[in-house]
Amino acid sequence: MKILAVDRKGQEHVIEGRDGWSVMEILRDAGLPIAAECGGACACATCHVYVDEAWLEKLTPKSDAETDMLDMALAVEPNSRLSCQITCAPELDGLKVTIAPE
Amino acid sequence: MATFETDVAILGAGPIGLFAVFELGLLDLKAHLVDILDRPGGQCTELYPEKPIYDIPGLPIVTGQELTDKLLEQVKPFGAQFHFGEMASGLKKLDDGRWQLSTDAGTEIIAPVIVIAAGAGSFVPKRPPIAGIEAYENKSVFYAVRKMDALRGKNILIAGGGDSALDWTLNLAPIAKSLTLVHHRDGFRAAQHSVNQMHALVDQGKINFRIANVKALHGKDGMLEAATLAASDKTELRLDCDTFLPFFGLTIKLGPIAEFGLNLHENLIPVDTAKFQSSTPGIFAIGDINAYPGKLKLILSGFHEAALMAQEAFHVCRPNEKLRFQYTTSSSSLQKKLGVA
Numbered sequence: 001m002k003i004l005a006v007d008r009k010g011q012e013h014v015i016e017g018r019d020g021w022s023v024m025e026i027l028r029d030a031g032l033p034i035a036a037e038c039g040g041a042c043a044c045a046t047c048h049v050y051v052d053e054a055w056l057e058k059l060t061p062k063s064d065a066e067t068d069m070l071d072m073a074l075a076v077e078p079n080s081r082l083s084c085q086i087t088c089a090p091e092l093d094g095l096k097v098t099i100a101p102e
Numbered sequence: 103m104a105t106f107e108t109d110v111a112i113l114g115a116g117p118i119g120l121f122a123v124f125e126l127g128l129l130d131l132k133a134h135l136v137d138i139l140d141r142p143g144g145q146c147t148e149l150y151p152e153k154p155i156y157d158i159p160g161l162p163i164v165t166g167q168e169l170t171d172k173l174l175e176q177v178k179p180f181g182a183q184f185h186f187g188e189m190a191s192g193l194k195k196l197d198d199g200r201w202q203l204s205t206d207a208g209t210e211i212i213a214p215v216i217v218i219a220a221g222a223g224s225f226v227p228k229r230p231p232i233a234g235i236e237a238y239e240n241k242s243v244f245y246a247v248r249k250m251d252a253l254r255g256k257n258i259l260i261a262g263g264g265d266s267a268l269d270w271t272l273n274l275a276p277i278a279k280s281l282t283l284v285h286h287r288d289g290f291r292a293a294q295h296s297v298n299q300m301h302a303l304v305d306q307g308k309i310n311f312r313i314a315n316v317k318a319l320h321g322k323d324g325m326l327e328a329a330t331l332a333a334s335d336k337t338e339l340r341l342d343c344d345t346f347l348p349f350f351g352l353t354i355k356l357g358p359i360a361e362f363g364l365n366l367h368e369n370l371i372p373v374d375t376a377k378f379q380s381s382t383p384g385i386f387a388i389g390d391i392n393a394y395p396g397k398l399k400l401i402l403s404g405f406h407e408a409a410l411m412a413q414e415a416f417h418v419c420r421p422n423e424k425l426r427f428q429y430t431t432s433s434s435s436l437q438k439k440l441g442v443a
Contacts, residue, residue, distance in 0.1 A: 037222065037354050039399075043150045046353060071263030071291035072351040074230050075315055078334050080286075101231035102353070 001093035004052075007032055008099055017088035023049070023097060024084035034099060040084040042066055045073040047083040052096035059086055075101055103208040106183065108134045109419045111203045111211040112219055113190045113359070116144020118389030118404035119219035120173040125412035127180030128428075128436055131419055134211045135182055136203070138189040138224045138357075143170035145221055148352065159402055169401075179441045185209050189224055191358045193385075201384060215415045218364075218371060218380075218387040219404070223356035230261065230348045232319055241324035243346045247274075255279050257342060259329055261316050262349035263287070268296040270347060275309050282310040282341060284331055314339070319346065359391075367393055377414035378407045384418055386411045 001017040003026055015030045017023070024047040027034045035046035042065050051059065056079050062070075066085045070076050083097065110126055112119045115137035123133050139148055146155075146166030154163045161169070188205035193216065196202055203211045227245035229235060235243060247253065247270060254277045260267055263285040269292075271283045283300065288311075290297050303309045317338065318330040326346055331339045356369050364371050365381045370393035373379055379386050388411050389404035397403070416425050430436045437443030 035353070038145070038149045041150050041153050043153060044353075045351070067289065068291040071285070071287075071289075072228075074228055074350055076286035077315075 001088060001090055001095070003027075003088070003092075004094065004096040005030070005032055006096070006098040008101060017092070017095070019088055019090065021088050022084045023086040023088060023095070024082075026088060027083060027097075027099070032099065033102075034083065035102065036084060042069050042082060042085055045069050045082060046102070048073040048076075048100035049081055049083045049097040050077060050100060051079045051081050051086075052098075053079060055092070055095050058092065073100065103210070105210040105212065106134055107212045108132045108183075109213055110134075110215040110217055110415055111136065111201070111213040112182075112217045113137075113203075114144060114219040114221060114389070114391075115139070115142040115184060115186070116219060116221050116389065117146055117169060117173055117401050118221075118408055119144070119217070120170070120177055121405050122217055122219055122388060122408040122411065123177040123180055123182040124173075125409045126415060127177065127182075128430070128439065129412055129416045129425065130439070131215075131412070131415060133180070133182045133217075134185065134213070136185045136188050136190045136205055136209070136211070138187065138226070140187045142174060142184065142186075143167065145354075146170050148225055155401070157400065157402065179439060185211075189357060190220075193362045199384075214384060214419050216385045217411060217415070218359060218362075218385065218391055219389045219408075220359060221390045222354040223359065223369070223391075224354065225352040226355050226357070227348075228350035228353045230316060230350065232316060235319060238319055238321065238324050238326055238346065242321065242326035242344060243319070243348070245348060247347065250274070250277065253278065253345060256345040258282070258345045258347065259284065259316070259341065259343040260347045260349065261285070262351075263290045263292065264349060264351060265292045265296065266349040266351075267347075268292040268300055270349065271309065272296060272299055272303070275303055278309075280310075280343075281308075282312060282343065284312045284314050284316060286313065286315055286334070288313055312339070312341075316346070316348070376410065378411040379414060386415065 003015045003017045005013045037046045038044035109131040110133045112135045115135045151167040188207040191206045192204040200214045257280045258278045260283045304311045314331040314333045317332040321327040371387035373392045388407040390399045
C-alpha cells in the first residue's frame with residue numbers, strides 16, 4: 001500500500017506503507033518531520049496529521065484516548081488524527097495525510 | 103544565586119540520569135542533577151506515568167511512575183542534589199579544567215564531569231502555530247500564570263482543553279474583566295467537575311466558550327488587542343482581548359544544549375561506545391540524546407551507557423586513584439555505601 005504524505009512545506013511524498021505498522025512509524029521511518037515524542041503510546045499528540053476527507057470515513061474511528069489526547073494537539077480540525085493510532089492495511093492504499101503544524 | 107562544587111553535573115533527571123547517580127555513587131562520585139520539570143522521571147513521568155513498560159530487565163511490567171519511584175529509592179543512599187524547574191542554559195570551561203554549568207534560575211554547578219542525559223531535550227510549553235506569536239510572548243501571551251493578580255481586570259483569551267485550561271478559566275473568571283475559553287470541541291481532557299463549573303459560568307453569562315481555533319493575533323509592540331478565532335466551518339470571529347493564555351501541554355525542544363559546541367548530528371550528541379564521551383573530553387552523553395552505530399533508544403541501553411560512563415568519569419575526577427571494580431553482591435565497601443552492610 002502507498003501513503004501520500006504532505007509535509008509542512010506542502011511537498012508531497014509517496015511512501016510505501018507496511019501492513020500492521022502505524023502511519024506514524026511509516027512517516028518517521030521515511031524521515032519526515034514527525035516528533036512522535038512518546039513513541040506511539042497515544043501520550044503526547046506530537047504525531048498529529050490531517051486526514052484527507054475522502055479517507056476519513058474509512059479509518060477505524062478514534063478511541064476515547066485518542067480524542068482526549070487530541071485536546072493537547074495544536075490547530076485541531078475535524079479531520080485531525082494521531083498518526084500513531086492509524087494502522088496500515090491494504091484497504092488504506094492511497095491514504096493521504098498532511099502533517100500538522102508544530 | 104547559588105554555586106555548588108561537585109564531581110558530576112547531570113543534565114536531566116529522567117531514568118538514565120537517575121541511574122547514573124547510582125553508578126557514579128558506587129565509585130564515590132557525587133552528583134547534582136538539573137531538570138526543567140518540577141519532578142524526577144523525565145518522559146516516564148511527564149508523558150506516560152500510568153502506561154506500563156514491559157522491557158525493563160527483571161521488571162516484567164512497570165509504569166513510568168513506578169520505575170521512577172524505584173530508581174529514586176535505588177539512588178537514595180548517594181544523596182544527589184536535585185535542581186528542579188531549572189533549565190541548563192550555559193556551559194563554560196574554567197581555568198582549572200573544570201566545567202561551570204549555569205541554569206536559567208541562576209544556579210551554578212562546578213564539576214570536572216558533565217553528563218548530558220537530557221533525552222530529546224527540554225520540556226517546554228507547546229506554542230500554537232500562529233504567525234508572529236513570538237512577538238507577544240511574555241508581554242501579553244503567557245504559557246504559565248506566575249502572578250494571578252497581574253491578570254486582574256484583563257480581557258483574557260484562554261485556549262486549550264486540558265486541566266490547565268479549565269483550571270485557569272475557573273481561577274481567573276472572578277478577576278478578569280472578560281474571559282473567553284476557546285477549544286476545538288465541546289469536550290475536554292479535564293476533570294469533569296471543572297468542565298461542569300465552566301459550563302455553569304457560561305450559563306450565568308460570566309464567561310464565554312467558543313468552539314474554534316485561535317488563528318491570528320492583532321496588536322502592536324507585543325501588546326495584544328484582538329484575536330481572530332476560526333471555527334471548523336471556516337467562519338471567523340474577531341474578539342477583543344489583551345491577554346492570551348495558550349495551554350496545550352508540553353513538547354520537547356533541544357534547547358540550549360545545541361549551543362554547547364558538541365558537534366551535534368541531527369540534534370543528537372555523537373559519542374564513543376567505550377566511554378560514552380562526546381567530542382569534548384569531560385562531557386558525556388547517555389540515553390536518548392546520544393548517537394553511535396547501533397544505537398537503540400531504549401531505557402535499558404541508557405542504563406548500560408551510564409555504567410560505562412561512570413568508569414571514565416572516575417578517571418577524570420580522580421586522576422591519581424586506581425579504580426577498583428567490585429560487585430554489589432560481594433563487596434562490603436559497596437554495601438556500606440548502599441547502607442545495607
